[in-house]
Amino acid sequence: MKVDREKLTSTISSMKGKGYDYLVKITAVDYVDHIDAIYILRDMEAKKDETLEVTLNPKDLWLPTIIDSHKSADWYEREMSEMFGIEIRGRRALRLLLEKWDGTDPPLRKTFQWYAPYNTANPKK
Amino acid sequence: MALTRINIGPVHPSTHGVIHLVVDIDGDTIADVEPHIGFLHRGVEKLTETRMYMQNPPYMEKLDYIAPMSYNEAYVAAVESAMGIEVKERAQYIRVILLELQRIASHLLSVGLLCNDLGQMFTGFMWTFKDRDLVLDLLQEAAGSRMFYVNMRLGGLNRDLPPDFADHANETLNYLEKRVTEYENYIEKSPIFTERMKGVGFMSPEEAKNLGVTGPVLRGSGVDYDVRKNNPYYVYEKLHFSTKVLHEGDNFARYKVRMLEMKESIRLVRTALRMLPDGDALGMPVKLRSPNPVNRIATVNRELPRGEVYMYLVADPQKPYRLSMRSPNFINLAALKHITRGQRIADLFAIMGSLDLVMGCVDR
Numbered sequence: 001m002k003v004d005r006e007k008l009t010s011t012i013s014s015m016k017g018k019g020y021d022y023l024v025k026i027t028a029v030d031y032v033d034h035i036d037a038i039y040i041l042r043d044m045e046a047k048k049d050e051t052l053e054v055t056l057n058p059k060d061l062w063l064p065t066i067i068d069s070h071k072s073a074d075w076y077e078r079e080m081s082e083m084f085g086i087e088i089r090g091r092r093a094l095r096l097l098l099e100k101w102d103g104t105d106p107p108l109r110k111t112f113q114w115y116a117p118y119n120t121a122n123p124k125k
Numbered sequence: 126m127a128l129t130r131i132n133i134g135p136v137h138p139s140t141h142g143v144i145h146l147v148v149d150i151d152g153d154t155i156a157d158v159e160p161h162i163g164f165l166h167r168g169v170e171k172l173t174e175t176r177m178y179m180q181n182p183p184y185m186e187k188l189d190y191i192a193p194m195s196y197n198e199a200y201v202a203a204v205e206s207a208m209g210i211e212v213k214e215r216a217q218y219i220r221v222i223l224l225e226l227q228r229i230a231s232h233l234l235s236v237g238l239l240c241n242d243l244g245q246m247f248t249g250f251m252w253t254f255k256d257r258d259l260v261l262d263l264l265q266e267a268a269g270s271r272m273f274y275v276n277m278r279l280g281g282l283n284r285d286l287p288p289d290f291a292d293h294a295n296e297t298l299n300y301l302e303k304r305v306t307e308y309e310n311y312i313e314k315s316p317i318f319t320e321r322m323k324g325v326g327f328m329s330p331e332e333a334k335n336l337g338v339t340g341p342v343l344r345g346s347g348v349d350y351d352v353r354k355n356n357p358y359y360v361y362e363k364l365h366f367s368t369k370v371l372h373e374g375d376n377f378a379r380y381k382v383r384m385l386e387m388k389e390s391i392r393l394v395r396t397a398l399r400m401l402p403d404g405d406a407l408g409m410p411v412k413l414r415s416p417n418p419v420n421r422i423a424t425v426n427r428e429l430p431r432g433e434v435y436m437y438l439v440a441d442p443q444k445p446y447r448l449s450m451r452s453p454n455f456i457n458l459a460a461l462k463h464i465t466r467g468q469r470i471a472d473l474f475a476i477m478g479s480l481d482l483v484m485g486c487v488d489r
Contacts, residue, residue, distance in 0.1 A: 022334050022350075024426075025435050027449040038449075040424075040435065044334070044348065047355050051424075072337025075459040083170075098163040098488060107171055108447075 003052045005063060009090075011052065012039065013069045019043040020050055023066075026076035028084045030110045035084060037063055056086070065090040083108040128156050131470075135164055139242050139474040142484025144458075148470065155465050155473065160458055165488040173448045178204050178415045179279070181445070186273045189454070189486040192231040192430045194264070194274045195224055196486070199427040201277040202358070203436035203448075207423035208279065208416050216281035216406040217359040222294075222397045223267055223276075225390040229301065230260040231430035232383040232390075235481040236308065239380060242478035243318050249311070256304050259297050266290055278408025279415065285406045291398045298391050305387050322377035326464050326476035329374055336460040339453045340432025341386065342480055345379035347372035352428035364396050376479040383481070417442045429453055431481055454486040 003011050024040040039052040054063065065088050066073045077088045078097045085106035088094060105112045133146040140146070143164035149157040169188060173181045185200040186193035198220060205212065212220070233253040240249025261271050266287055268276035276283045312318050328338070333346035343350060351368040353361045369385035371378040409415075418440035426435045432453025439447040457480045465476055 023337050024433075025437070025449070025451040027437055027451075029439055029447045029449075038437065040437075040451075044350050044355070049424075070337065071335045071463070072456055072459065075455065096163075098166045107168060112171070 001050060001052055003054055005054050005056070008039075008052070008054055009064045009066055009069070012041070012066050015041055015050065016069050019045060020048075023070040023072045023076070024049065026073060026080055028080050028086065028108075030084065030108065032058075032110050034058065035061065035086070037080065037086065039066070061085060062087040062089050064088075067091055082106065085109065133473075135161075140477065140484075141238060141482055142487075144482075144484055144487075146473075148473065150470050153470050155468050155470055158462050158465050158473070160461060162458070162484070162487055165484050167489070169489050170448055170450065173445050175444070177413050177444050179411045180413070181448075182275050182277060183273065186275060187485060188450075188452070188489060189429065189431065189483050190272070191234055191483050192227050193272070194227045194268070194276065195231075195427065195429040196434065197275065197277050198224060199425060199429070199434045199436055200448075201279065202427065203423050203425040203438040204415075204418075204440075205279055206425050207418040207420050207438055207440040209419040210280045210416070212359070213281050213404065213406055213408075214360075215285075215402050215404040216408065218397050218401045219267070219282055219286055219406050220277075221359050221361065221364070222286075222394050222401075223264065225394045225397070226260050226263055226267075226294075228390050228430045229387050229394075230257050230264070232387045233257040233260070235383055235430075236312070236380065239475075239478040239481075240312065240318070242474045243321055245312075245315065245317060249308070252304075253308065256301060259301070263290070263294055263297055266293065278411065281406050281408030283408070286401075291401070294394065294398060298395060302388065302391050305384065305391075309384055319377065321472055321475045322375065322380060322479070323373075324375050324377075325468060325472050326376045326379075326479060327374050328460070328464055330372075332463070333374070333460075336463055337456045338432070338460045339456060340429070341379055341382040342432065342457050342460070344368065344370045345382045345479075346374040352426050352433050356426060358427065360397070360400075363400070364393055366393050366396075376475055379479040379481075414443065426451075431483065431486070432457060450489065452486045452489060454482050454484075455489075458482055458487050 020041040020043045022042040024042050026039050028037045035056045037054040041050045078094045081088050081094050082096050128149040131148050134140050135143050135145040145161040147159040169184050182197045185197045189196045237250035237253030265271045268274040328346045330347045333343050349370045354368050369382050423438045435451035437449040
């Protein structure tokens with residue numbers, strides 16, 4: 001299900017009222033021309049998962065926090081912010097969770113440069 | 126009153142891995158715990174984007190090194206789902222058998238380490254570790270290796286079970302069943318153990334859901350969710366088993382869920398061995414080039430010994446475009462801050478032990 005960034009917080013809190021009260025995961029995928037932030041929510045009683053997708057422009061990367069609805073979003077948001085360079089608004093500045101920033105692009109963005117690129121198409125090169 | 130700040134780790138025998146805890150204490154009451162993680166971060170999610178599909182399983186096994194096969198299976202299942210590959214029926218049974226054996230091995234270690242953390246130094250640990258070895262013997266017979274198996278292939282396994290596997294397994298399981306009951310008597314009658322477990326580290330069902338915890342930690346808080354039951358995969362539906370849920374929500378409940386799950390896993394393996402059909406269980410041989418995916422996005426969730434892993438795979442031809450893993454330990458550790466607030470500093474490791482964390486899986 002596609003959701004606008006502006007409506008994300010209200011959608012998630014209204015879904016929580018409808019039974020989707022368990023946050024499975026927040027993650028993101030870098031499609032180069034856009035970035036999809038993915039929120040997976042679960043209704044445990046009805047055994048249903050719902051995936052919310054928020055499409056972001058790489059030049060305007062921010063998302064509202066959903067920590068008021070789900071405390072579990074805390075570390076997921078920190079991880080996403082660190083790995084994709086997405087700013088999370090509505091909560092205090094996030095300390096890096098997994099890595100030390102060395103001035104390069106965020107690691108899970110496709111623009112991230114490997115120190116020694118591994119050529120899978122031709123491993124001998 | 127002024128708070129005292131103490132640093133625990135990054136290297137500490139009771140943290141079960143490399144983690145740095147910054148603990149603020151008021152007297153001997155915990156005011157706040159801030160875990161600093163990332164010491165074992167290897168960037169596996171990024172690494173998978175540069176390797177062909179079947180080059181990745183060895184990396185997956187190094188994430189959760191206490192139950193490597195389970196993680197590997199989840200990854201291979203995600204790839205199979207992307208490629209639309211059906212797993213052969215016999216292979217499905219064998220996978221269930223091996224995964225449940227892996228669960229027993231993992232829980233045995235967890236219970237042993239918990240005894241260590243609570244001051245029953247090495248007696249409980251050595252007993253469970255010895256019994257874990259018997260399970261590893263079985264896994265070695267079936268997969269060919271003791272620690273890192275890499276035995277999952279697309280659509281099946283690297284080898285079939287040896288002819289006398291069922292006899293060996295039943296013999297070991299009979300012994301283990303007796304031993305698990307012995308452990309219960311030994312551990313649960315010890316006041317050293319129970320006084321630091323019962324009523325400590327409480328988490329209500331609502332809090333457990335809000336904190337997103339998973340696996341035995343979630344079921345120990347009275348939330349009945351087990352992927353094997355609620356979103357069944359392979360032949361779990363045919364095997365008739367029950368999920369173990371306790372409503373106390375304390376350390377003891379989390380420990381007890383693992384004990385009960387071990388007994389249930391023993392029953393599951395026995396049933397699966399009895400129902401094991403004939404046929405072929407071998408998967409595709411490992412080649413660098415694998416079939417091209419038919420689905421762009423594949424999602425798979427699996428119940429690991431430590432909780433639910435959720436694989437979100439965006440598939441490109443020949444290699445993953447993006448693999449995102451929901452690590453059960455990551456989210457269980459995030460809950461530590463909330464559970465420990467107001468508890469005694471001496472109980473910190475009892476609570477951490479009851480969460481059963483593996484840092485390789487937290488950091489990825």
